[in-house]
Amino acid sequence: VAPLEAQLTELASATERGHGQSRLADVPAADLVAFYAASARFASALGVEKLSVSAALAGLRAAEKANLMDDSMRALARETALRAVVLPAVWQVTELLECPGILALAKAGAEDAFLLSMLRAVESRSYATLASALAADKAADAHLKSLNIDRVSLERKLRHLTLATAGYDALHSASSSDELSYDAVAALLHVKGDVDVERCVIEASTAEVVSVRLNQEARTVTITSALPPRFDPTAWKSLAAQLGQLQDIVSSVHDKATAAAAASETTQVTAK
Structure with a gap:
């Protein structure tokens, strides 16, 4: 546990600077790949979703750079x-x-190619793109x-994500209004009726992809903040904080294990 704790500290420092990996330059490539892969699965088990995906991506990049893409890393690409x-x-x-490890899914069989198309739909942040991708594949349900x-x-x-994109574009465009009519939202989200519009907007707000104000009388949605399409330095700092939390968890486990071992040793000495 102790080496993992130390490397989590190092990873947190690197992540805080963005993609900087300079401080990890002395770590053997195979060890770095194994560490990232283990961290991805560890974070997934703890439910730290964003960290899990970020660690896996770092591992895939390191594996590709060191020509270490094997079956286990290809499996990690699919999992990610x-x-x-x-x-x-x-x-x-x-x-x-x-x-490249993710893009290789396109040639790994029909199911993996479909998975890649779903990932592209998420990247598009467009419900219409998802609907088109599902309609285009006859085996989509399977x-x-x-x-x-x-x-x-x-x-x-x-x-x-569609609502977040519309909101982000509106907030960062001089020619767009941050106020959307219910009808405009319904068209964007492919839903019908005010009840469904309000439900979708409230769900998106609860998921923290947008902050909104609903005006039921005027039938308008005013977006006050929205999830950006890509990570910015602030988002990387937030992820670094999550890494710090994971480090604290590992530190706690390490301290308890050390204390338990010391207590056991003391008990054995006393018994003798």
């Missing part, structure tokens, strides 16, 4: 793509689609079932 598609809190996937992807949850995620 699937995680990015299904996890509701994983939104920024552009960097995954710049990773693939979704085989991959254990819940269609309703995936559609909900894309509706959230």
Whole structure:
């Protein structure tokens, strides 16, 4: 546990600077790849979704750079793509689609190619793109079932991202208004009726992809903040904080294990 704790500290420092890996330059490539892969699965087990995907991406990059892509790393690429598609809190996937290990899914069989198309739909942040991709593949339902992807949850995620994109564009465009009519939102999200519009908007707000004000009388949605399409330095600092939390968990486990070992040794000495 202690070496993992030390490397988590190092990883947190590197992540805080963005993609900087200079302080990890002395770590053997194979060890670095193994560490990132283990961290990805460890974070996934702890439910730290964004960290899990980020660690896996770092591992895939390190493996490709060192020519260490093997079956286990290809399996990690598939796991990571699937995680990015299904996890509701994983939104920024552009960097995954710049990773050769992820893109190789296109040639790994029909199911993996379908998974890649779902990842591209998430990257598009457009419900219309998802709907088109699902309609274009006659085996879509079979693939979704085989991959254990819940269609309703995936559609909900894309509706959230669609609203976030519209909101972000409106907030950062001098020619766009941050106020959307219910009818405009319904068209964007492919829903019908005010009740469904309000439900989708409230769900997106609860998921923290947008902050909104609803005016039921005027039938308008005012977006006050929205999830950006890519990580910025602030987002990387937030991720570094998550890494710090993971480090604290590992430190706690290490301290308890050390204390238990010391107590056991003391008991044995006393018994003698």
